[in-house]
Amino acid sequence: MKKWLQFLVLITSISATSALLASGGFSDNSKQAMPAVANAKWKTECSGCHMLYHPGLLPERSWNKMMAGLDKHFGENASLDDASRDEIARFLALNSADKQDNRRSNRINQSIPAGATPLRISETRYFTSKHDEIAASTFKRKSIGSAANCVACHQAAEKGDFSESQIRIPR
């Protein structure tokens, strides 16, 4: 009788553990991947010159600062008409890293000090720790250009998918 009970306890704990693991881990029950988001203006305007960055890659205060300084956007003039700028700013804020419930956005957000408002995703501690094995010379390859060109290595970056299975570093 005692042995039978021990067995039951063992089976129950194994299945409970695997259920917990399947749901995404112990400390964080949120989803791993950034959700699909869509806004036609964001897509057209923000992918005119560079890859399309998912709003979940930066907190709201970063997007607000970025959208307030489009005339000097990383050294280039990326001005928009007021209506387009406001629509895109609202969309970015609504879906920003601090308004998302997925693991990657949460971690990016947590890696930024409260007093900092980074404009470059590559300046966040989350990014630098994830890419510490990538040499500076790799980022400078002609096929990549710079650390800003996520999609050069992360094939599904524009969908917000940065999973390991979607990485291929070009020569």
Place this chain on the structure above:
Amino acid sequence: MRNAYLFLALFFSQQAVAESANTLLKKYELLAKQENAAFVGFAADKGERFFHAERLHSDGKKVSCATCHTADPRKPGKTRANKVIEAMAISVNPQRFSDEAKVEKWFGRNCKDVLERACTAQEKGDFIAYLLSIK
């Protein structure tokens, strides 16, 4: 017969393309006359010189339209963020200069990036005349 229809369709679409760029040129012509009473017209060769003219930007780098669009407007260019820019020559890329808002948006940005000032209607017209002239 089918080929004839295809030919006709192609012919009229080409006409429509040249038409939209020319409509835009007419608008710039009106503006250029307001800017300069002695305006005599747009010239492709002036546009060509404008396209290739290198100047020293206040950030210390040399820039021209060709920096990103390449020296040959029939070829695709590349943005500083490594994205392809479709060819500028209208013969290669019929979509060019068909959307006035888009044209003004990019003149607005790129003139400030290259010249650090707005372009004049004369410059815009010469630029389009050049890109229309490339076969």
